[in-house]
Amino acid sequence: MAEEEVQAITNEETAPRRRRWRVTRRGFLIGLGTTCAGLAVGVVAGRRPFWRFLAGMLSSGEGAPSGGDSNPFAWFEITPDNEILFISSKVEMGQGVHTSLAQIGAEELAVDWEQLTVVQGGTHYGPNDGFGTGGSTSVASSYDPLRLAAASMREMLRREGALLMGVALADVEAVSGTIRVVADPSQSMTYGEIVAAVDEWQELDEEPALKPSSEHKIIGQSMARVDFESKLTGSAVYGYDMRVDGMVYGAVAHKPTVGATMVRAAAGEAMDVPGVIDVVINVDKGMAGVIAKTRQAAQAGVGKLNVEWDEGYLWSQEEIEAMLITEGREGISIQRDGRASRMLDDDASIISAEFKTPFAAHAHLEPQAALADYKDGIVKVWGSTQGANTEQSAVADLLEIDAETVQVVPTYLGGGFGRRLSIETAMEAAFLSYNTGYPVHVGWTRPDDMRQGYFRPPTRSVLRGKVENGRIAAIEHRQSSGEVAFPFFPPFLKGVFGADFGSWRGALNFYSKIENRETIAYLADLPVRTGWWRSLGLLANIFATESFMDEMAHAAGADPLQFRLDHLGDDAFGMRMKGVLTAAAEKAGYGQDLPEGHAHGIACSPDVDTVVAMVAEISVDDTGKITVHKATMAVDAGYFVNPDGAIAQTQGNIIMGLSSTLIEELTITNGVVRPRNFDTYPLITMERAPEIDVVLLESDGKPRGMGEPPLGPVAAAVGNALFNLTGKRIRQIPMTPERVNAL
Amino acid sequence: MELNINGEVRQLDEAYGDGVLLWAIRDGLGMIGTRYGCGAGICGSCTVHVDGVATRSCVTPVEAVVGKEIRTLEGLQAADGTLHPVQQAFIDKQVPQCAWCMSGQVMQAVAFLEENSAPSDEEIVDAMKNNYCRCGCYVRIKEAVAHAADLAQEVS
Numbered sequence: 001m002a003e004e005e006v007q008a009i010t011n012e013e014t015a016p017r018r019r020r021w022r023v024t025r026r027g028f029l030i031g032l033g034t035t036c037a038g039l040a041v042g043v044v045a046g047r048r049p050f051w052r053f054l055a056g057m058l059s060s061g062e063g064a065p066s067g068g069d070s071n072p073f074a075w076f077e078i079t080p081d082n083e084i085l086f087i088s089s090k091v092e093m094g095q096g097v098h099t100s101l102a103q104i105g106a107e108e109l110a111v112d113w114e115q116l117t118v119v120q121g122g123t124h125y126g127p128n129d130g131f132g133t134g135g136s137t138s139v140a141s142s143y144d145p146l147r148l149a150a151a152s153m154r155e156m157l158r159r160e161g162a163l164l165m166g167v168a169l170a171d172v173e174a175v176s177g178t179i180r181v182v183a184d185p186s187q188s189m190t191y192g193e194i195v196a197a198v199d200e201w202q203e204l205d206e207e208p209a210l211k212p213s214s215e216h217k218i219i220g221q222s223m224a225r226v227d228f229e230s231k232l233t234g235s236a237v238y239g240y241d242m243r244v245d246g247m248v249y250g251a252v253a254h255k256p257t258v259g260a261t262m263v264r265a266a267a268g269e270a271m272d273v274p275g276v277i278d279v280v281i282n283v284d285k286g287m288a289g290v291i292a293k294t295r296q297a298a299q300a301g302v303g304k305l306n307v308e309w310d311e312g313y314l315w316s317q318e319e320i321e322a323m324l325i326t327e328g329r330e331g332i333s334i335q336r337d338g339r340a341s342r343m344l345d346d347d348a349s350i351i352s353a354e355f356k357t358p359f360a361a362h363a364h365l366e367p368q369a370a371l372a373d374y375k376d377g378i379v380k381v382w383g384s385t386q387g388a389n390t391e392q393s394a395v396a397d398l399l400e401i402d403a404e405t406v407q408v409v410p411t412y413l414g415g416g417f418g419r420r421l422s423i424e425t426a427m428e429a430a431f432l433s434y435n436t437g438y439p440v441h442v443g444w445t446r447p448d449d450m451r452q453g454y455f456r457p458p459t460r461s462v463l464r465g466k467v468e469n470g471r472i473a474a475i476e477h478r479q480s481s482g483e484v485a486f487p488f489f490p491p492f493l494k495g496v497f498g499a500d501f502g503s504w505r506g507a508l509n510f511y512s513k514i515e516n517r518e519t520i521a522y523l524a525d526l527p528v529r530t531g532w533w534r535s536l537g538l539l540a541n542i543f544a545t546e547s548f549m550d551e552m553a554h555a556a557g558a559d560p561l562q563f564r565l566d567h568l569g570d571d572a573f574g575m576r577m578k579g580v581l582t583a584a585a586e587k588a589g590y591g592q593d594l595p596e597g598h599a600h601g602i603a604c605s606p607d608v609d610t611v612v613a614m615v616a617e618i619s620v621d622d623t624g625k626i627t628v629h630k631a632t633m634a635v636d637a638g639y640f641v642n643p644d645g646a647i648a649q650t651q652g653n654i655i656m657g658l659s660s661t662l663i664e665e666l667t668i669t670n671g672v673v674r675p676r677n678f679d680t681y682p683l684i685t686m687e688r689a690p691e692i693d694v695v696l697l698e699s700d701g702k703p704r705g706m707g708e709p710p711l712g713p714v715a716a717a718v719g720n721a722l723f724n725l726t727g728k729r730i731r732q733i734p735m736t737p738e739r740v741n742a743l
Numbered sequence: 744m745e746l747n748i749n750g751e752v753r754q755l756d757e758a759y760g761d762g763v764l765l766w767a768i769r770d771g772l773g774m775i776g777t778r779y780g781c782g783a784g785i786c787g788s789c790t791v792h793v794d795g796v797a798t799r800s801c802v803t804p805v806e807a808v809v810g811k812e813i814r815t816l817e818g819l820q821a822a823d824g825t826l827h828p829v830q831q832a833f834i835d836k837q838v839p840q841c842a843w844c845m846s847g848q849v850m851q852a853v854a855f856l857e858e859n860s861a862p863s864d865e866e867i868v869d870a871m872k873n874n875y876c877r878c879g880c881y882v883r884i885k886e887a888v889a890h891a892a893d894l895a896q897e898v899s
Contacts (some may be wrong), residue, residue: 094842222837224834224837225839228842231845232816232826233776233817233819233820234777234816234817234846236842238843294758294766295770296762364841364877365786365875365876366779366841412842414778414843415840416841445782651883652879652880654879655880655881655882659879677783677785678875683786685872685874685875687872689881689882692882
């Protein structure tokens with residue numbers, strides 16, 4: 001392989017001494033199998049010279065990177081001062097990914113946990129990540145390439161350390177951020193000392209062996225979260241907190257209805273509002289905004305603009321829901337085994353049921369916020385974003401500038417839940433900064449956030465099934481939903497994919513012993529923005545399918561747990577699912593006596609190959625109000641990088657799932673999103689939070705996602721418990737007292 | 744205009760004088776630890792103490808707190824950097840997720856425990872039930888408030 005010199009980058013602030021390292025490429029690291037597109041030793045001359053180890057792109061699968069940037073990308077940096085940085089391309093929105101990815105890196109880099117500092121990457125710092133952070137993919141997709149990158153870096157340090165100390169490679173080991181002589185540990189060099197002494201690095205001839213999980217000391221441990229001290233003392237910086245010198249506040253006019261378009265706009269009396277500095281209008285781009293000395297003045301200024309809107313058609317909730325009806329429409333068959341449809345024709349023994357879920361808001365507690373600073377031809381944007389690269393393109397498209405001149409720096413996120421894969425505040429702030437030259441912060445109000453975003457789409461599922469000899473002979477699921485993934489992809493992909501994989505996530509029947517089964521997806525192009533919401537279609541689809549599984553069990557006269565076990569396959573997936581069902585049931589005491597007026601319900605679901613099962617213990621009072629006393633969930637995600645983090649994700653998913661199950665419903669009236677704030681869109685509180693028991697099961701040493709899968713069975717488990725308690729089946733969420741009483 | 748905040752007298756730009764306390768603290772004084780969630784006194788993210796009482800700063804006029812003692816999350820640590828027992832308890836129990844609400848949760852809990860140093864579970868729920876946590880950390884918040892009461896007893 002040719003020797004290659006990586007281009008030096010000079011830090012513009014100071015470059016006290018220029019130094020050029022060289023890297024010799026030998027071979028294997030160029031490919032790194034199929035999961036890592038490139039790996040090299042890079043060179044940066046900066047404030048302090050430092051060595052940069054470059055791990056190319058994140059893995060394939062759902063986390064496939066889009067690439068598109070020629071700069072080197074680093075996961076780790078070690079400075080001559082022995083600072084060891086892990087640069088996370090994944091953003092910290094509460095899921096603990098900074099901690100779990102750092103654990104993966106620290107394990108193979110052979111550094112002590114305290115030695116590693118986690119910093120946030122962005123479009124121009126750290127590993128490139130076109131996918132963004134979401135879909136419960138971060139740990140699973142990074143696990144192998146990150147370990148390989150860390151192990152390679154460790155081995156290169158080992159080799160150079162041995163050379164520097166004049167001993168054989170076989171005689172040195174990497175321990176606690178040092179390379180030391182095995183026979184004489186007093187002879188050692190820190191990683192930083194080695195980095196300071198080496199001018200030319202050689203890549204490895206072969207892939208280093210990775211530790212088997214039995215030897216893991218950091219992976220698999222419940223390490224304390226790295227971000228909590230700053231978050232509990234008030235120093236952690238989120239998008240809403242970003243400040244730079246000379247910053248002003250911005251706000252823009254927002255659509256009064258879901259289908260509105262801007263017709264005309266003028267400054268009106270906005271400039272008369274005390275504190276308002278400037279007005280910027282571009283009707284073609286739908287932008288009319290002001291900048292001001294305070295946030296309140298900016299918002300008041302927007303109220304004084306003269307903006308004329310075409311409100312569009314004023315949709316009602318009923319009209320929108322009618323678009324989800326499957327009868328008379330063409331669907332796309334996404335799963336077909338046997339001859340379910342024919343077996344379910346004209347048969348009196350067919351059981352049929354229809355399930356509905358509503359629009360839902362993400363309601364992350366930090367409303368959308370970003371700061372943009374246009375200076376010297378560069379638009380720099382800081383914000384709470386799940387998709388730095390997406391945001392970079394969106395800002396560049398809006399301003400009609402080269403994407404490379406837009407630099408996005410993610411901050412901490414005050415919740416994400418899929419909403420921050422589109423961050424309108426970044427576009428608004430960039431628009432105002434680009435046109436005025438001021439650094440501009442835009443923070444949405446709660447009503448902005450509640451009304452101007454996209455929502456979890458409403459769904460309708462029609463299930464039909466037939467029981468013979470105590471078993472399901474045939475089952476069919478007609479699944480109808482607004483779009484989830486499609487709004488984020490180029491239109492031609494709709495034709496490639498056919499059905500929207502976000503909408504039908506969780507809809508496929510996973511009971512492989514059912515010979516005749518079909519799932520048909522129906523997509524509605526609703527007049528309201530819909531999109532990513534934690535777990536995508538999972539909660540809605542599992543509510544339908546796992547409630548219906550219960551209906552089939554009762555029709556067969558079988559116990560719902562045993563009925564599920566009987567229909568699961570004996571392959572690895574089926575055994576894992578049986579494992580979580582059995583574990584949840586045992587832990588909850590399923591089948592044993594409960595206090596008077598209490599009942600259990602059970603449900604299970606797979607998602608990103610993580611399997612979960614939940615038992616809900618509930619009661620219901622005279623008003624129809626459901627109380628969930630206890631939720632017991634068993635989770636098999638293969639292998640847990642941070643078990644306590646996995647438990648936290650499980651607890652959080654159960655609570656968020658119960659909020660959807662019991663309370664949350666967003667409606668449209670006369671073209672307007674009805675709730676403005678939490679008074680009309682309340683969330684679950686501690687008062688209705690149940691006791692939660694979590695059982696973690698490990699199966700095969702491969703970590704899978706934890707951010708969303710536990711949301712799957714929550715609504716179904718509660719509905720199934722309600723049936724066991726009252727003999728009445730609820731087929732719509734939220735399960736409000738009115739709906740429960742109307743059964 | 745002057746605000747007495749965390750034991751210091753701070754000058755507040757008059758542009759924030761006729762607004763609510765939240766924005767005076769965040770934008771006027773640049774203290775970011777107090778969080779905006781709803782602006783309507785519902786979610787509790789903006790909770791601070793005014794003369795020791797847990798108060799929703801997003802609906803509290805600045806004029807109403809002039810001359811009073813305001814305490815925010817930044818004012819909880821001891822001078823030597825030791826965390827307040829509630830902060831320590833929230834770390835011990837690994838409570839937060841995104842943590843945007845946690846400033847309000849902690850301030851609510853501190854004020855509550857100053858009134859009730861040995862609360863029952865029911866009293867904790869009653870004190871904390873009006874603070875939203877979208878990430879769903881309620882089980883751990885409850886445990887941590889009880890744990891904080893124990894820590895505070897050990898300290899005293």
